[in-house]
Amino acid sequence: MDGRVILRLEQLFGKERVLTNQTDLMTYSYDASFATQLEPKEPEIVVIPQSTEEISACVKLANEYQVPLYPRGAGTAQTGGPVPVMGGIVMDLSRMNRILEIDHKNMQAIIEPGVVQANLNNALKEYGLFFPPDPGSAKMCTIGGMVANNSSGLRAVKYGNTRFYVLGLEVVLPTGDVIVTGGSKSKALKSVSGYDLAHLMVGSEGTLGIITKLRLKVLPLPSRRGIVLCSFSKLEQAGEAVNELFRSGILPSALEIMDQQCTKAANLMRPQLALPENEALLVIEADGSKEEVASQVKRITEVISKFTDYVKFSDEPEECQQLWQARQIVGAATGRLKPGGFRVYGGEDICVPLSRLPETLRKIHEIARSYNIVCAIYGHIGDGNLHTSPVINRRDKEEIENAKKMIEDIHRLAIEMEGTTTAEHGVGIVRAQYMEIEHGTALEVMKAIKRTLDPNNILNPGKMALPV
Structure with missing residues (x-):
């Protein structure tokens, strides 16, 4: 990697939040998938942001030098989604783990992407509320990762998947610009105003933007x-x-x-x-x-x-x-x-x-x-x-x-069997080869969206059969 990039990343994050040690890099070279266990892919550098502003600046830097950037949560993914198949920068979002607000009167919570699912539900119990999506990795996985993969779990048969609980998102786009979806100041539980950009990001596996804040719908906890x-x-x-x-x-x-x-x-x-x-x-x-x-x-x-x-x-x-x-x-x-x-x-x-x-x-x-x-x-x-x-x-x-x-x-x-290759864990690298079979010409629309939002193909390149 260009030494100028490393120097500027250290200036942005501080040396303590920029990892270059070989042992550290190795831990980011795989997730839970069989594919990455067999063929791990090391990043060239890892950064650990603590704010939206830091993420935005890092994305702009990645664009300037054409460096691939891979967002990562807890690393519990099972399809190689957060693994840096083209080297570059891994952005570890796990320290952005604050529960910013539990607005129990309006049945919603505002959190950072690194909040672990079980920790959010433990906090919601005090208010008699819960966040229904319940994957098997609930004690480890981050909600930012759940949204990126549209996770579901044990109780999806009644409560549905993560998509149904996303009211709005703060997102750093692949250009480094920051947007708020679902209404920039809204606390409404539903809206049909404008394109549904929040749910465009849900299930996009970090290819269209980096989620930095989430506004989530919560429900009364069954007694x-x-x-x-x-x-x-x-x-x-x-x-x-x-x-x-x-x-x-x-x-x-x-x-x-x-x-x-x-x-x-x-x-x-x-x-x-x-x-x-x-x-x-x-x-x-x-x-x-x-x-x-x-x-x-x-x-x-x-x-x-x-x-x-x-x-x-x-x-x-x-x-x-x-x-x-x-x-x-x-x-x-x-x-x-x-x-x-x-x-x-x-x-x-x-x-x-x-x-x-x-x-x-x-x-x-x-x-x-x-x-x-x-x-x-x-x-x-x-x-x-x-x-x-x-x-x-x-x-x-x-x-x-x-x-x-x-x-x-x-x-x-x-x-x-007229089904799908993935219902919970996402496409990543493991199911990329089946995207055209499953989606036909709709895959071309996905590629067009990717090219429009990420013209330099900076974010999570090499995933979901999208442009490389």
Whole structure:
């Protein structure tokens, strides 16, 4: 990198917030994705801003010297989204982590992008409020990253994804200019004034701007939750049960599936769970007032009992937590399915139509068997979102190559099933090759937007099949 750039960055941020040490740079060379574990990409320099003004000045400097700039939150991404595939500057936003205002009277919160999701919800509890999007990485991931990837999670079946809670954003554009979307002074909960620029930024994965402030809608915190756990001898029975729940007018706050490998893994990690290792396990959550939850749990149990004779349920908080354990630990537990196993994040968040879920589940297992890969499947069956969890020996080159082929087949299966290659974790570098297949000529419109806002291709270049 040009020495003049380094000198000016040190003048802008101070030497203590400019990282050039090889060890430091290495920690920014990957995220949680299999792709970057195999091929990490180091930045040339890392900067740690603490204000919008610093970010704006850095972006202008990057434009002046044509240096790639990669925004990064907590690094929990699973598609290589924040990884500097073309070197340049990584901008670590994790220190911009202040909750600026909880405006409980207007049901909104104003925060910086580095606020961790769980920390925001802990702060909101005092006001009887919560921020509904609930990814599995809630204790680590930053909300700026959640907005950049339009994250969702366990409770999306009822509450939707992150997009629905973004009221406005302060954004540094690729030119270094600063805008406020959603109304520069607005505290309204909705607006149809002008182009919806806030939601243009949602899911743009840091390619169109750097989010520096967020105005988020929050909701009343449910006073009670209830859990129903049930097991099915056949995948098709689980699918039928889900369809019957919806036909019965029941909308759970969470509706999760675990396959046989997942229940085996959970039992290996927590033998006291003693889960039946059938083809499918459903974990269903209802929320609301005490009376509402009791009524919903009863109705859910009645519907589910038509398809299975294994049902456990509770609306008592401690018992609910015990019933949730299987789903909560499964991501970590799957590594135990193979001695010395390593769970791979590759094709892990496809989404297919509800009607094709059983077929998709079976075909994923067929793909895994064809490559002799141990694979567990779990996910948000209520909206068709599946997480595949291949487990391999990271030192076995043949298994690594087979895992790559398996991931390719799973992505193509999702498209074949009239679904999408990503429902939560984004495109990044992992799904870039499928963008044209999924979007057709609409991809050209995306490229045109990118060229218009970022004429020098400074922000997060090399991602989402956008111009390089």
